[in-house]
Amino acid sequence: MVSARALPDGSALDDSALIDGSTAEPELFALLFDRHADEIYRYAARRLGPEPAEDVVAEVFLIAFRTRRNYDRSRRDARPWLYGIATNVISQHRRTENRRNKAMARLAAERPTQFDEGGSIDRITAAGMQPRLAKILVTLSAAERNLLLLVAWADLSYEEAAVALGIPVGTVRSRLHRVRAKVRRALGGVDPFGLEPSHG
Structure with a gap:
């Protein structure tokens, strides 16, 4: 064990x-x-x-503190572990998430998607895309949504997402491939997350 007294600010500790x-x-x-x-x-x-x-952050770190003795010490970066806890805590707020996504999805019907001057679908603005993404997220299963957002928004690698969700990395790859295909079909070929197959 590394002594906290040797490095009082903890800056050099992973x-x-x-x-x-x-x-x-x-x-x-x-x-x-x-x-x-x-x-x-x-x-x-x-x-x-x-x-x-x-509330989620407070609960995540409370759970992490209480379960810290079970942490896999071979993993120098705790982000996947913390995101795994966060995913479980967020799942307890699924109604809130669904209401938020449905509210955003309603905006998709009210607001036309914005394209660049050339009309390229690859240039949809972030503001115009968000309601459409929310509409798609509502259609995904919880497992699909959790995986997609851990990779796209939390920027976890496939291996880190596997750790966070407690599933094999092969499952991450195949599930994410299917989810990306669904999202691309729903958006007419656009991959708004820019997830490359080699990510991870």
């Missing part, structure tokens, strides 16, 4: 060392929070909105 050290010195866990809370908040806010996201 996530695994912080978690390991926090079993003896719980205050070290605050450094893990400082390192990752903003990122988890942004992900939760995109899925649920700002107010529920604050």
Whole structure:
């Protein structure tokens, strides 16, 4: 175990060392929070909105703190673990997420999709795309939506997404391939997430 006293600010410690050290010195866990809370908040806010996201972050780190002794110390980066917890916590807010996506989807019907001057479907603006994406997200299963958003919004690799969701990386690849095909069909060939098959 790395002593927190040797590196009082924790700056040189990877996530695994912080978690390991926090079993003896719980205050070290605050450094893990400082390192990752903003990122988890942004992900939760995109899925649920700002107010529920604050509750999600608090719950994620409470669960992480309580279960830190079970953390796989061979994993130096705790992001996949934290995103896995966040995914489970967000699933408890599924009604909120569905309401948010349905509200955004209604905007798709009210607002025409914006194209560039050449009319290229590849140049749909982010503002015009968001309601259409929300409409598609509502049609995906929870497992499909969780995987897609962990890779697209949290920028996890396939391996990291597999860790977060507790599934084999082969399942991640095949499931994501099917989900991307669904999204592309629904958007007339556009892949708004820009996910390359080699990602991960």
